[in-house]
Amino acid sequence: xxxxxxxxxGAAAAWPLTAHxxxxxxxxxxxxxxxxxxxxxxxxxRLAAFRQGLAASGWIVGRNLELAYRAAGRDPxxxxxxxxxxxxxxxxxxxxxxxxxxxxxxxTTSRLPIVFANATDPAGGGYLGRVARPARNTTGFLNxxxxxxxKFLELLKQLAPNVTRVAVLLGATSTAMGxxxxxxxxxxxxxxxxxxxxxxxxxGEIERGIATFVHGPNHGLIVASQLDRIxxxxxxxxxxxxxxxxxxxxxxxVAEGGLISYGTDQxxxxxxxxxxxxxxxxxxxxxxxxxxxxAKYEIVLNMKTAGALGLAVPDFxxxxxxxxxx
Numbered sequence: 001x002x003x004x005x006x007x008x009x010g011a012a013a014a015w016p017l018t019a020h021x022x023x024x025x026x027x028x029x030x031x032x033x034x035x036x037x038x039x040x041x042x043x044x045x046r047l048a049a050f051r052q053g054l055a056a057s058g059w060i061v062g063r064n065l066e067l068a069y070r071a072a073g074r075d076p077x078x079x080x081x082x083x084x085x086x087x088x089x090x091x092x093x094x095x096x097x098x099x100x101x102x103x104x105x106x107x108t109t110s111r112l113p114i115v116f117a118n119a120t121d122p123a124g125g126g127y128l129g130r131v132a133r134p135a136r137n138t139t140g141f142l143n144x145x146x147x148x149x150x151k152f153l154e155l156l157k158q159l160a161p162n163v164t165r166v167a168v169l170l171g172a173t174s175t176a177m178g179x180x181x182x183x184x185x186x187x188x189x190x191x192x193x194x195x196x197x198x199x200x201x202x203x204g205e206i207e208r209g210i211a212t213f214v215h216g217p218n219h220g221l222i223v224a225s226q227l228d229r230i231x232x233x234x235x236x237x238x239x240x241x242x243x244x245x246x247x248x249x250x251x252x253x254v255a256e257g258g259l260i261s262y263g264t265d266q267x268x269x270x271x272x273x274x275x276x277x278x279x280x281x282x283x284x285x286x287x288x289x290x291x292x293x294x295a296k297y298e299i300v301l302n303m304k305t306a307g308a309l310g311l312a313v314p315d316f317x318x319x320x321x322x323x324x325x326x
Contacts, residue, residue, distance in 0.1 A: 028059070028281050029066045031086030033105060034097035035079070038071035040228055042252065046097060046117070046270045053274025059281070072101065074228065079104040087112060093277050096140070097270070098226070106138060113286045115276045116140030117269040120180075139276060139286040141269040142293045144224075144249060146179035150187040151262050152222045152247040155299070157191050158317050159260060159306065160245035163220035167213045167244075168197045169206065169235070170224050180224060193220075203234055214242045221246035223253065232256055245309055254300045254325060259309065264294040298322040 032050070036043035047069065051061060059065045068089055070082035083104040086094060094109070096102035096116040105114050114137055156163060166188075170180060181197055188195050198209035213219065221244045223235055236257045239246045248254060248261040276289050301321040306313050318324060 027064055027066055028093075029089065029091040030068070030093050030095060030277060031089060031091040032067060032069045032095045032097065033072065033079070033082055033086060033101040034070070035072050035074050035100050035226075036097075037073040037228055038069075040071075042266065043071060043097070045267050049267045050095065050117075050270040050274050053271035054277065056271075057274065057278035059274075059278065072104075074100070076100075080108075083108040093280050095273060095277065102138070102140075110137060112137060113280050114138045114140075115273050115280065115286070117273040118143040118266060120144045120146060137286050139289040139291055141272050141276075142291065143264050143266065143269060145293055147183050148297070149180040149183035149224070151297075152224070152249070153184055153187055153191055153193060155260055155262055155317070156220050156222065156245060156247045157193070158314060159311050160220055160309075162218050163245060164192060164218045165194045165196065165213070165216070166220045166222055167210060168195055168222045168224070169209075170197060170199070184222070203231065206231070206234060207238065210238050210242065210244075214244065217243075219244055223247070223258075224249040226250055240305075240308070243309055245311060251298070251300045251323075254302045254305075257302065257305060259302055259305045259311075260321075261300045262297060264297055301325065 032047070034043050034046065051067070054060075054065065061067050068086055068091065070078075070086060072078040072082055079100055083101075087105070087109050091112065094105050094112050094114045096105050096114055097118060098116075099119040102114065102116045102119045116138065117140055119140060120143060153166065156166065168181065168184060181195070184195055196213055198213070199205060210221070219242070221239055223246060225231075226249070227235065232253055233256070235246075236253065238244070239258065246259050248258050249263045250266065251261050251263060252266075254261045272292070276286075279289060280286065299321045300323045301313070301318060302325045303313065303318075304326065
């Protein structure tokens with residue numbers, strides 16, 4: 001069996017008939033679609049948190065629950081194919097890990113309940129205005145509100161006041177690209193900054209985009225794209241090579257050598273998503289469960305990287321940081 005697609009609690013082709021002596025109609029079924037590769041540590045941590053959340057409500061894989069898992073590895077074709085595979089298994093609930101997974105599932109079914117975690121503005125604008133009343137068969141937990149995108153530029157200018165041109169790397173398939181850029185463009189004139197957006201389809205595109213962008217000393221970078229380990233390593237290396245002060249949407253970048261991040265916990269929403277799955281399995285409807293925005297954003301600062309870039313970190317930035325990596 002290919003490592004990027006497997007079934008927890010049964011075979012990949014179909015649901016097993018029994019588990020631990022139980023009859024088929026006693027077992028509930030969940031389909032889980034994620035965009036990260038199957039062997040990605042972050043993806044495994046999210047899956048583990050989801051299973052822990054389910055267990056806290058009495059749902060145990062292999063006992064009273066079957067969990068079909070598909071990891072698309074950010075491949076558009078796999079998103080579509082795996083969404084179709086999961087829906088063909090007729091699960092009781094579908095779980096979408098991320099906006100692209102959510103889009104693939106929504107495009108494939110309007111009937112089965114979908115709970116998402118770590119999606120950003122899943123309706124591509126306008127959805128956030130109806131957070132308390134989710135649409136149709138979908139509800140879940142946002143990992144960022146695009147209207148706060150201006151915070152990346154603010155942090156970047158506080159650390160590197162001389163920056164006047166900023167490249168913005170956004171997820172190429174993310175529905176939040178438009179709203180995020182709108183939030184950034186709204187504050188760019190105030191900071192005296194020109195913004196240039198480019199995509200993240202492949203490593204070559206990223207490298208060419210940054211190399212073409214950089215032609216002076218007053219450049220910076222904003223990365224709101226959630227890349228896998230190889231992608232993160234590439235971005236961090238390019239930022240170091242071109243001496244680009246960079247603000248990221250995810251802590252992992254800073255832990256691995258990036259400058260500063262502003263974002264939310266990427267694991268906890270999956271424990272919370274498990275509570276919604278439990279409620280749906282017990283008869284509640286997605287439309288009656290409000291979409292929830294993040295309650296807390298955290299700033300993580302890497303002082304070693306700041307020193308390597310020759311940046312003098314203001315005391316107020318360091319004091320505001322929730323975590324400082326020396």
